[in-house]
Amino acid sequence: MKLDILAFGAHPDDVELSCAGTLLVEKANGKKVGVIDLTRGELGTRGTAELRKKEAAAAAKILQLDVRENLQLADGFFKNDEVHQRQVIQVIRKYQPEIIICNAPEDRHPDHGKAAQLMEDAVFLSGLRKIETDDNGQQQQVWRPAYVFNYIQDRYLHPNFVINISEMMEQKIASIRAYGTQFDNADLNEPQTYISTPDFLDSVIYRAKMYGKMIGVKYAEGYITRKMIGFNSFDAFIKEIT
Numbered sequence: 001m002k003l004d005i006l007a008f009g010a011h012p013d014d015v016e017l018s019c020a021g022t023l024l025v026e027k028a029n030g031k032k033v034g035v036i037d038l039t040r041g042e043l044g045t046r047g048t049a050e051l052r053k054k055e056a057a058a059a060a061k062i063l064q065l066d067v068r069e070n071l072q073l074a075d076g077f078f079k080n081d082e083v084h085q086r087q088v089i090q091v092i093r094k095y096q097p098e099i100i101i102c103n104a105p106e107d108r109h110p111d112h113g114k115a116a117q118l119m120e121d122a123v124f125l126s127g128l129r130k131i132e133t134d135d136n137g138q139q140q141q142v143w144r145p146a147y148v149f150n151y152i153q154d155r156y157l158h159p160n161f162v163i164n165i166s167e168m169m170e171q172k173i174a175s176i177r178a179y180g181t182q183f184d185n186a187d188l189n190e191p192q193t194y195i196s197t198p199d200f201l202d203s204v205i206y207r208a209k210m211y212g213k214m215i216g217v218k219y220a221e222g223y224i225t226r227k228m229i230g231f232n233s234f235d236a237f238i239k240e241i242t
């Protein structure tokens with residue numbers, strides 16, 4: 001299946017926290033949208049990898065994803081090397097997305113910056129003809145997505161552009177809450193963590209409000225692009241701005 005947009009996260013829940021609203025906007029626009037989780041989040045303090053898998057499936061339903069896969073790389077220890085790049089190239093070529101969204105270039109969790117670099121390198125290499133990959137014995141076509149955008153997660157980074165998600169904020173929060181072991185669940189007999197307090201979930205909402213304020217809407221998600229975005233005319237630009 002060919003997808004329009006493929007979002008990658010180092011851990012299940014990265015995508016929900018950072019770009020779920022955008023994915024919902026794109027789904028509402030009729031786009032085909034998928035998520036690839038690089039690891040199972042097995043080092044998370046609360047819950048287990050099995051529970052995270054169920055939570056990710058529940059979140060996928062809320063986000064109406066066409067595809068959600070897990071590459072089962074090692075949480076905390078995956079590397080940006082040939083073995084891992086080939087795994088990412090294979091999944092990029094499988095779904096042939098025009099746009100890839102992935103982790104912030106630097107963040108509190110070291111896996112996030114590492115994942116961003118792995119994605120940038122794999123996206124470039126995926127376009128090279130002489131790197132051959134196969135999917136169940138079938139040789140894959142080369143594919144380089146037109147754009148790679150980094151979403152912003154924990155650490156504040158100044159976005160290059162933001163997407164208005166005002167209509168989708170409720171569903172975004174529902175998709176985050178699908179990770180019942182991770183967020184705002186005082187009933188669980190598990191240690192409190194940085195992300196498990198109500199304050200953390202509040203901070204996700206404040207962040208979306210702040211990015212929204214920058215363009216005069218209620219909620220937005222911010223993105224970083226290393227590739228310059230251009231327009232054919234001021235008219236084209238004005239048509240696109242909120």
Ligand SMILES: [Zn+2]
Pocket residue numbers: 010011014109111112
């Ligand atoms: Zn993460």
